[in-house]
Amino acid sequence: MSDISYVRERFIPAESPPISDASAYGWIRRNLFASWSDSVLTIVAILAILYYLPPAIDWLFLSAVWTGTDRTACLTVDQGGALPTGWSGACWAYVGDRFVQFMFGSYPRDQLWRPLLVAAVFVALLVPFLIPKVPRKGLNALLLLIGLPVFAYFLLLGGRFGLRHVETSLWGGLMVTLILSFVGIVISLPAGILLALGRRSQMPILKTACIVFIELIRGVPLITVLFMASVLLPLFLEPGNNIDKFLRALIGVSIFASAYMAEVIRGGLQAIPKGQYEAADALGLNYFHKMAFIVLPQAIKLVIPGIVNTFIGMFKDTSLVTIISMYDLLGIVKASFGDSGWITPVTPLTGLIFAGFVFWLFCFGMSRYSAFVERRLDTGHKR
Amino acid sequence: MAIADARTGSGDPPKVSLLYNPALRSYVYQIVTIVVIAWVIWYAWHNASQNLARANMTAGFGFLNSRAGFDVAQSLIAYSSDSTYFRALQVGLINTLVVSAAGIVTATIVGLLVGIGRLSQNWLIARLCTVYVEIFRNIPPLLVIFFWYLGVLALLPSIRTIFQHLEENPDAVFFISNRGIYMPAPVFGEGFGYVLAAFAIGIVAAIAFAIWANARQRATGKRPPVLMVSLGLIVLMPLVVFLFAGMPLSFDYAIPGSFNMRGGMSIGPEFLALFLALSLYTASFIAEIVRAGIRGVAKGQTEASYALGLRPGQTTRLVVLPQALRIIIPPLTSQYLNLIKNSSLAVAVGYADLVAVGGTILNQAGKAIEIIAIWMLVYVSISLVTSLFMNWFNAKMALVER
Numbered sequence: 001m002s003d004i005s006y007v008r009e010r011f012i013p014a015e016s017p018p019i020s021d022a023s024a025y026g027w028i029r030r031n032l033f034a035s036w037s038d039s040v041l042t043i044v045a046i047l048a049i050l051y052y053l054p055p056a057i058d059w060l061f062l063s064a065v066w067t068g069t070d071r072t073a074c075l076t077v078d079q080g081g082a083l084p085t086g087w088s089g090a091c092w093a094y095v096g097d098r099f100v101q102f103m104f105g106s107y108p109r110d111q112l113w114r115p116l117l118v119a120a121v122f123v124a125l126l127v128p129f130l131i132p133k134v135p136r137k138g139l140n141a142l143l144l145l146i147g148l149p150v151f152a153y154f155l156l157l158g159g160r161f162g163l164r165h166v167e168t169s170l171w172g173g174l175m176v177t178l179i180l181s182f183v184g185i186v187i188s189l190p191a192g193i194l195l196a197l198g199r200r201s202q203m204p205i206l207k208t209a210c211i212v213f214i215e216l217i218r219g220v221p222l223i224t225v226l227f228m229a230s231v232l233l234p235l236f237l238e239p240g241n242n243i244d245k246f247l248r249a250l251i252g253v254s255i256f257a258s259a260y261m262a263e264v265i266r267g268g269l270q271a272i273p274k275g276q277y278e279a280a281d282a283l284g285l286n287y288f289h290k291m292a293f294i295v296l297p298q299a300i301k302l303v304i305p306g307i308v309n310t311f312i313g314m315f316k317d318t319s320l321v322t323i324i325s326m327y328d329l330l331g332i333v334k335a336s337f338g339d340s341g342w343i344t345p346v347t348p349l350t351g352l353i354f355a356g357f358v359f360w361l362f363c364f365g366m367s368r369y370s371a372f373v374e375r376r377l378d379t380g381h382k383r
Numbered sequence: 384m385a386i387a388d389a390r391t392g393s394g395d396p397p398k399v400s401l402l403y404n405p406a407l408r409s410y411v412y413q414i415v416t417i418v419v420i421a422w423v424i425w426y427a428w429h430n431a432s433q434n435l436a437r438a439n440m441t442a443g444f445g446f447l448n449s450r451a452g453f454d455v456a457q458s459l460i461a462y463s464s465d466s467t468y469f470r471a472l473q474v475g476l477i478n479t480l481v482v483s484a485a486g487i488v489t490a491t492i493v494g495l496l497v498g499i500g501r502l503s504q505n506w507l508i509a510r511l512c513t514v515y516v517e518i519f520r521n522i523p524p525l526l527v528i529f530f531w532y533l534g535v536l537a538l539l540p541s542i543r544t545i546f547q548h549l550e551e552n553p554d555a556v557f558f559i560s561n562r563g564i565y566m567p568a569p570v571f572g573e574g575f576g577y578v579l580a581a582f583a584i585g586i587v588a589a590i591a592f593a594i595w596a597n598a599r600q601r602a603t604g605k606r607p608p609v610l611m612v613s614l615g616l617i618v619l620m621p622l623v624v625f626l627f628a629g630m631p632l633s634f635d636y637a638i639p640g641s642f643n644m645r646g647g648m649s650i651g652p653e654f655l656a657l658f659l660a661l662s663l664y665t666a667s668f669i670a671e672i673v674r675a676g677i678r679g680v681a682k683g684q685t686e687a688s689y690a691l692g693l694r695p696g697q698t699t700r701l702v703v704l705p706q707a708l709r710i711i712i713p714p715l716t717s718q719y720l721n722l723i724k725n726s727s728l729a730v731a732v733g734y735a736d737l738v739a740v741g742g743t744i745l746n747q748a749g750k751a752i753e754i755i756a757i758w759m760l761v762y763v764s765i766s767l768v769t770s771l772f773m774n775w776f777n778a779k780m781a782l783v784e785r
């Protein structure tokens with residue numbers, strides 16, 4: 001072989017890939033400066049980030065006040081404090097000082113173990129419920145959706161089993177936000193299923209009643225439903241009734257959530273092929289068996305993302321009870337702006353950023369989990 | 384067994400107990416429904432009349448004609464505290480519609496830009512748009528309203544600072560303060576009608592020209608310069624008329640009053656906070672809808688249009704967007720409806736929308752049932768009209784199949 005002089009005996013070492021393809025330079029070239037207009041956009045974006053981000057970080061962290069016991073900690077010299085003139089920054093000392101109030105409202109401080117215990121049980125039941133691998137989902141759901149509310153009702157309200165009675169007007173903060181949205185979820189799921197089934201039933205009167213309810217509630221803002229619950233409910237009940245304000249808000253939120261949940265579940269019911277209904281009929285199942293064992297399990301699985309989105313919406317919407325002067329997380333943060341101990345120019349912004357961050361944490365967590373479930377349940381029936 | 388029984392029986396259908404007769408059951412269920420609903424209504428009605436009698440109040444809409452007695456900060460129609468409750472509600476409705484319309488337009492534009500931005504090849508732009516969407520759609524809109532109202536707009540310079548500023552620069556006409564934005568109000572003089580007429584004629588002519596241009600393009604393959612001609616017709620022609628009519632336009636400047644600015648045009652911080660929050664919040668949802676819509680158009684469509692020699696801009700405008708619109712419109716409709724409903728959060732910052740005005744009347748006149756009935760009627764009608772319009776638009780855009 002070796003006498004054929006024009007055949008190479010060794011491989012040439014491989015060329016490195018073109019610089020425009022593999023290096024950091026290539027990446028930047030492709031993703032940031034691919035074209036003339038792209039470069040302009042990138043430069044504008046970088047300038048905007050350089051202009052806004054450092055002051056924001058400075059305001060939030062570097063110039064922020066972290067310790068202090070009253071408003072003087074966050075005031076400049078000419079406002080009566082000790083900070084240099086022209087200072088502006090977050091007043092985290094205020095959030096730290098009011099933290100317990102933001103979480104539990106005016107719940108008696110010596111009884112705080114009660115909401116804390118409920119929260120611990122809630123987490124202990126929720127975490128295994130959310131992890132797909134943990135068995136006994138049915139029992140878990142039963143405990144979470146029915147056992148926990150009953151347990152929380154007796155423990156938080158008290159007045160029985162030797163526990164001190166704590167009026168709902170003392171409840172507040174994140175606790176109220178979580179209770180309102182959780183009860184809304186627990187009631188809206190079954191109520192939404194019933195309304196959705198009613199809307200798709202063959203019986204004209206039942207169907208009309210469900211459509212009118214759903215469309216009427218969905219057509220109006222939550223705030224009018226809350227006004228309805230807080231103003232009209234006492235008017236429509238027995239004279240002399242004194243229905244609890246918290247209960248009124250709960251009823252308002254639940255009614256509203258049920259109507260939205262009904263539409264989400266109806267979407268799932270409509271997506272089930274007719275053959276499933278017919279097959280169930282052919283097996284001789286009655287209506288309730290057909291729905292409970294064949295149709296609903298498939299329909300609900302299809303709309304889990306929609307259900308979680310409704311939950312997220314509901315969680316955000318509970319902040320509206322602020323307007324009917326209840327103290328959920330947003331309400332209590334806003335109320336604390338008028339608290340003479342902490343009136344400073346930066347208090348509102350700090351408080352709202354804190355509340356916004358808490359809401360964001362919960363909603364973002366829920367939406368991530370929803371995306372995870374969606375991927376897991378995606379059994380590949382899509383085209 | 385069952386088969387044997389059926390065979391040995393006579394030709395009659397098998398007898399079913401009345402208990403299992405579906406038709407009968409359905410009647411029973413519905414009668415029960417009617418009875419329950421009627422009982423609930425009667426119970427509520429009975430209690431309400433007793434409660435009202437106790438509080439010495441009467442029901443009915445007669446109160447709408449009595450004097451309102453409260454002021455409204457922002458009103459586009461003539462209103463004073465001597466006007467009737469009905470007039471006050473009209474003011475509220477108009478304010479609701481104004482903030483909703485402004486919010487819908489802004490949210491659509493921002494949402495479209497951010498949605499397209501999230502799909503951009505530019506890594507930085509895509510990341511920034513993602514951050515925007517993830518922040519705003521996970522925070523309650525009410526909190527965003529407070530953020531603007533209490534956290535940002537309240538920190539703007541006070542009116543006193545503006546007065547000082549005006550003494551130093553007497554020529555300034557545009558002010559931003561914590562009481563709102565002040566700017567000169569246009570005063571239309573005689574002859575401005577001609578300008579408006581020219582503008583209207585320009586729009587009609589531009590549409591006519593576009594139709595003719597399309598026909599001509601189909602016939603000859605050449606496209607007349609539609610954009611330039613339309614610009615000339617809509618902008619240049621009214622401008623020329625305006626100059627010839629002797630510039631019949633003057634400005635009413637905002638000047639310092641005793642406690643506040645007088646004259647001019649002002650936009651209150653309540654409106655600004657509500658408008659900004661609603662737009663930015665809804666825009667984050669619209670961005671997601673737009674993104675899903677564009678991704679829903681098959682890649683082959685883009686490739687085919689490149690193969691036909693269309694430029695990227697044309698591909699987006701003529702091939703991708705019309706198809707994406709079909710996916711986008713239904714969820715977009717519900718976002719618009721959400722924005723209109725969320726505008727009721729105005730009550731939290733005191734912008735005089737329908738709910739805020741109604742709430743004042745509710746507290747003042749104690750007409751809870753009537754006010755809530757009016758709210759429901761108005762919002763349900765707005766929702767229905769919006770849905771009807773968007774359904775019509777959707778039907779126009781829908782894929783026409785054989």
